[in-house]
Amino acid sequence: MQSEHSPVEHREDVISHKLAGMHPVSWQEALEGKQTLLRLANPSDEILDAIQERFSLDDLHIKDIRNPNHPPHFTRMAGETVHIILRFPIDKKSDEEESLTTSVSILADKEMVCLIWPEERHHRFSSKEMVDLTVAECVSRIIHKLVDHLLQRVYILREDIDEFEDECLADVSKADLSHLLSMRKELSALARLGITNAAVIEKLKIDETYHSSVVLADALEHMHRAAALAESKAEHALNVMQAVQSLLSQRLNDVMKFLAVITVVMTPMGIIAGIFGMNFTHMEILSHPNGFTLSVWSMLLLAIVLAIIFKVRKWW
Incomplete structure (x- = not known):
């Protein structure tokens, strides 16, 4: 199998394949062909114009695709086209870096899938994971991978907070409540993302094309789990902060x-x-x-x- 960065592609932020065998093609061939997958990061005006024509999108949808801060959203349009916008955390390069999130758009009909990052690509997908899938299966798999990334971030943050809470309670005089508050805010943000993303996935799950997808059902369950875990841990962190403040006051x-x-x-x-x-x-x-x-x-x-x-x- 050829690499994702095949000579067929002239830009590192444009990756396009046929789902059958995941053979690389140009983005023009992906838009004109059948059963194809096109992945874009910070797409050019030329590519967005071609996508707009291919999926019969209005200017508002293009504006939404360009917006990295757009909230999760689901739209079923004419011609069997669905436009899904989900929102996920960006991996921090250091502990001091502020936690950020970004939106990602998924456009799909019966013939192709288009995954668009409005700016830099923050998550990569192996072509082996998409080989020989149908369009609906490919959409479900992409959503599942993104959901698992958010869930994994919740697990990691929970463990970090557990360790930090133990340190705070072991010696309240050295407790850095500002750092604990920062981690709690990130958990609360992840909980809100989980809730809003889950609402979008539920709408997609109702669609007749995706209602029988086991992968999508699993993604929905993971999204609910991420939201529940983040909410409960954020509440626990608040209780620990109050306990530390009480001990300091005592x-x-x-x-x-x-x-x-x-x-x-x-x-x-x-x-x-x-x-x-x-x-x-x-x-x-x-x-x-x-x-x-x-x-x-x-x-x-x-x-x-x-x-x-x-x-x-x-x-x-």
């Missing part, structure tokens, strides 16, 4: 309580010391031979009594 309360006790215990000593520090000419106790010793022991005794009172009343 620790701060303990510190403030200790400082308050010390302040109350030391205040009488300060008062007594202040009295003896007054600049009066006659203070009888100053002439007493044990005056200093008595005053010190009195202050210590008063502090001990106050400490015992705090302890008995469980204020400390």
Whole structure:
């Protein structure tokens, strides 16, 4: 079998094959032929014009195809053409990079499938996975692969959050709640993607051409699972954040309580010391031979009594 990047293709972002045997053809032949698959990334105006004519699309559909932020959508048009827009996460190159998503359009009728990334291609499909499939089977397989990518991202993020939550709870003083909040936001976004993508797949599943597709039914189940797992873990992460904040507040309360006790215990000593520090000419106790010793022991005794009172009343 020939490589996906065959000499027949002049652009790395244009890949076209016949489904039977997955033999490479030009994108013009793919649009004019039968049982063909065309995969595009950041398509040129020339190719989009040809696709618009091939599937009888209006300008609004072309605008939707170009939009990388378009929400999931399903349209059944005349001539057995379906236009499916799904939305999936983009793999991050580093932990510091912000999590992003992108839309992908699938155009299909009885004769061909066209998969279009509005910008850079973020997921690749092996030709071996598509060989000798029908158009409907090819559409179902593409959707299944994209769904599995989202589900896998949910699994990975769940594991990352589990490890980070354990670190946060092990030492709340070092807990990076901003990072945990960032991961929770990504999980919530994946849950919303799962719900909206599932709604589109359900509409496609009702279509008479795809209602018996086992692969599509499995993709729908995976999408619901991804949404459920992401929602539950996002809720759990929120609970952990609240628990960490409560522990931090409790620790701060303990510190403030200790400082308050010390302040109350030391205040009488300060008062007594202040009295003896007054600049009066006659203070009888100053002439007493044990005056200093008595005053010190009195202050210590008063502090001990106050400490015992705090302890008995469980204020400390």
